[in-house]
Amino acid sequence: MDTINIFWFRRDLRLEDNAGLYHALKQGQAVLPIFIFDREILDKLKDKDDARVSFLHQTLANIQSKLNELGSSLQISYGKPVEVWKELLQQYKIGQVFTNRDYEPYAKERDAQIKDLLEKKNISFHTYKDHVIFESTEVLKKDGTPYTVFTPYSKKWLAKLDTQQKEKISYFLYSYPTEKYFSNFYKTDPIAMPSLAQMGFEPSPIKIPSTVVAQKVIKDYTENRNFPAIPNGTSRLGIHFRFGTISIRAKAQKSRKLNKTYLNELIWRDFYSMILDQFPHVVGNCFRDKYEAVVWRNDAKEFEAWCLGQTGYPMVDAGMRELNATGFMHNRVRMVVASFLVKHLLIDWRWGEAYFARKLLDFDLASNNGGWQWAAGCGTDAAPYFRIFNPTSQMEKFDKEKKYVKKWVPEYGTGQYVQPIVDHKKARQRCLDTYKKALGKA
DNA sequence: TTTTGAGTTGTTCGA
DNA sequence: GTCGAACAACTCAAA
Numbered sequence: 161m162d163t164i165n166i167f168w169f170r171r172d173l174r175l176e177d178n179a180g181l182y183h184a185l186k187q188g189q190a191v192l193p194i195f196i197f198d199r200e201i202l203d204k205l206k207d208k209d210d211a212r213v214s215f216l217h218q219t220l221a222n223i224q225s226k227l228n229e230l231g232s233s234l235q236i237s238y239g240k241p242v243e244v245w246k247e248l249l250q251q252y253k254i255g256q257v258f259t260n261r262d263y264e265p266y267a268k269e270r271d272a273q274i275k276d277l278l279e280k281k282n283i284s285f286h287t288y289k290d291h292v293i294f295e296s297t298e299v300l301k302k303d304g305t306p307y308t309v310f311t312p313y314s315k316k317w318l319a320k321l322d323t324q325q326k327e328k329i330s331y332f333l334y335s336y337p338t339e340k341y342f343s344n345f346y347k348t349d350p351i352a353m354p355s356l357a358q359m360g361f362e363p364s365p366i367k368i369p370s371t372v373v374a375q376k377v378i379k380d381y382t383e384n385r386n387f388p389a390i391p392n393g394t395s396r397l398g399i400h401f402r403f404g405t406i407s408i409r410a411k412a413q414k415s416r417k418l419n420k421t422y423l424n425e426l427i428w429r430d431f432y433s434m435i436l437d438q439f440p441h442v443v444g445n446c447f448r449d450k451y452e453a454v455v456w457r458n459d460a461k462e463f464e465a466w467c468l469g470q471t472g473y474p475m476v477d478a479g480m481r482e483l484n485a486t487g488f489m490h491n492r493v494r495m496v497v498a499s500f501l502v503k504h505l506l507i508d509w510r511w512g513e514a515y516f517a518r519k520l521l522d523f524d525l526a527s528n529n530g531g532w533q534w535a536a537g538c539g540t541d542a543a544p545y546f547r548i549f550n551p552t553s554q555m556e557k558f559d560k561e562k563k564y565v566k567k568w569v570p571e572y573g574t575g576q577y578v579q580p581i582v583d584h585k586k587a588r589q590r591c592l593d594t595y596k597k598a599l600g601k602a
Numbered sequence: 603t604t605t606t607g608a609g610t611t612g613t614t615c616g617a
Numbered sequence: 618g619t620c621g622a623a624c625a626a627c628t629c630a631a632a
Contacts, residue, residue: 309629311609495611546624547612
């Protein structure tokens with residue numbers, strides 16, 4: 161049996177401009193690409209027709225057919241990673257293993273286990289940066305510790321990008337010519353992949369936004385991004401960044417030239433990825449501990465009304481209904497619904513975070529957690545607690561014509577629409593009092 | 603070490 | 618209708 165190298169796909173599902181895959185193929189030895197449908201993750205999903213699983217499956221099928229054309233195949237397994245790797249070790253004589261780094265706590269632990277398993281067999285485990293522009297240790301304060309405020313972080317980040325560009329420190333800052341080495345894929349007949357049904361899932365009716373975004377969308381992003389009724393006001397690339405179906409490097413390079421505001425959003429993505437990597441306690445805990453003292457009301461009925469888009473506040477309800485129907489919610493509206501849940505209803509931000517995690521196509525632990533902690537005021541660079549969005553004035557500001565609201569809440573203004581479940585003014589005061597008390601100011 | 607300037611995305615009140 | 622101040626002081630980053 162010949163020795164082969166393995167490339168392990170995770171959240172980098174593309175053959176082009178893929179750092180780890182590039183390094184794997186460049187070695188010269190035959191490379192078998194693999195993917196694992198991870199039961200540690202899948203078994204926890206609540207919806208059998210989860211759109212992200214369908215998307216994953218479809219994306220892998222696309223990669224599979226491209227590889228089949230090259231006379232190779234993707235080996236897709238369904239199970240727990242450690243078990244799958246033990247089987248792979250039985251099945252193949254493996255030389256080296258290549259993969260791209262993942263910064264979520266679960267992934268770090270999983271990779272440490274696999275690395276250990278492989279190294280015991282004298283198989284090296286090589287990991288690469290692919291998911292972000294700069295990793296958590298690449299942009300640090302002068303004293304060598306991580307930033308916790310976005311603006312100085314972003315300045316340093318931009319300066320570093322400029323330096324790398326000027327000095328050509330990293331030829332591969334923008335693109336890995338992976339396709340140059342496609343001939344090194346392991347030659348094999350197509351290997352069957354598990355069907356959705358075999359894994360206990362059903363296809364989702366939800367449509368996935370395209371990877372192709374008109375240049376004009378990025379160019380006009382600054383003016384359009386706050387208005388949810390504008391059809392292409394935002395790029396909707398979140399899901400593709402999440403699963404790596406597009407390259408972050410390519411997008412950063414383009415937006416650097418086209419629109420600094422858009423680039424800034426990509427810097428936020430690196431920022432929250434860094435925060436998660438450096439401060440993993442943010443999973444399940446307030447970044448700032450003193451906010452744990454907030455006494456949440458956690459009314460289950462009100463939470464349900466929020467989830468279903470039945471709060472009586474049109475901007476909130478439109479957002480939640482858009483989320484439930486499409487797996488997407490406009491960013492401006494995400495802030496409005498999050499502020500409403502946490503501050504008007506005084507429901508623990510972790511409840512909202514979990515609901516978004518379940519529903520959002522573009523769900524990403526780092527960004528979702530960062531966003532919710534921002535909204536709750538307990539995060540790194542958070543909104544002050546007295547900054548409470550007024551869902552009505554947000555609608556007047558950002559959906560003046562009510563185009564967005566009427567699309568998702570058609571009964572709005574007809575008399576059939578539910579009464580507000582809380583009074584804004586009272587809820588606002590209640591929030592201020594609750595936070596003041598928690599922070600020892602009352 | 604101390605000081606200084608600044609901090610994604612807001613709202614309300616009163617002049 | 619428009620504008621500035623108050624909200625509440627706090628923490629961070631860098632000089």
